[in-house]
Amino acid sequence: MSNRLMRLRASRHLRNLCAETEFTRAQLIQPLFIVEGLEHDEPITGLRGTARQNIPSALRQIERDLENGVTQFLLFPVPGEKKLNQFNHHFSQQAISAIRRQFGDDLCLWVDTCLCSSTTHGHCAVLDDARINLDATLNELAQAALAFAEAGADGISPSDMMDGRVARIRTRLDEGGFELTPVMSYSTKFASQFYGPFRQAADSAPQFGDRRHYQIDVRHRTDALACSERCAEEGADLLMVKPGLTSLDLIRPIHERTGRAVGAYQVSGEYAGLALLAEQGLTNFDAALRETWHVFKRAGAQYIITYGARYARQLGI
Ligand code: PBG
DSSP states (O other): OOOOGGGGGSSHHHHHHHOOOOOOGGGEEEEEEEETTOSSOEEOTTOTTOEEEOHHHHHHHHHHHHHTTOOEEEEEEEOSSOBSSOOOOHHHHHHHHHHHHHHGGGSEEEEEEOSTTTBSSOOSSOEETTEEOHHHHHHHHHHHHHHHHHHTOSEEEEOSOOTTHHHHHHHHHHHTTOTTOOBBOOOEEBOOGGGHHHHHHHTOOOSSSOSTTTSBOTTOHHHHHHHHHHHHHTTOSEEEEESSGGGHHHHHHHHHHHOSEEEEEEOHHHHHHHHHHHHTTSSOHHHHHHHHHHHHHHTTOSOEEETTGGGTTTTTO
């Protein structure tokens, strides 16, 4: 048989020779949950290797991660006290500046910018009764972004899906003298059943209703593309699809339309799925994780946000 495609799969060396996706640890971003008022680390169901931590414990964790070659972090600050429509960035700033003080420019620190962990209702917005007050929400998001930048964040990562947030954040950062602080926008973010473990970790589950009036409907491809295009127009430097595995088809089209780098967020439910399968003896965790990362790359992702970034070296990446 002249056309035997199996011939080039027959040895490890031939497979390596032909492999088209390669990436480095520098393109993996490790999420961190830093929670106010915690006495001890609290493991998060399904999120192997990730815990809710207080500031000193997170600093020790980052030190270990740096030793393992992780340089990119996405911080989720979780304040201890929740208010209805009042926001105070004191704890987030404390966490950011502690990291900055200890590690200088050894790492790149992105900070998730949203309101859902700080509000009593758990929605990503300021609400008047049950309705989103868009202008007040944008104002709070921009204020949070500026506070994070002032505390030493390297980049701002808005995850709320409110119309116009990137523009408002960009303007506020520029006015504050942070013209060079990039925005990595959660630009195509779907309403999804795969955020479960995260909402426990960040204590951000909506207390009524759901997020379908601001996050994208999985059936609406045009909207999914438009959201990333608009973020790019408003000045987002980096774009993202989320969840990663359920958005693979959108990564290249978004890149082609915007010319911006597009990342994939392997969200908590996707990652926990692998860990739980492995716990039941139904898959090999390391190999499954590596497989998904290569698939994100094959789909065109420039960077990957994954709870497993700290395992990359162990996986040979
Ligand atoms: C907050 C936010 C969420 C995630 C990142 N930022 C949850 C949500 O939108 O409900 C999900 C991340 C994950 O599941 O790993 N707006």
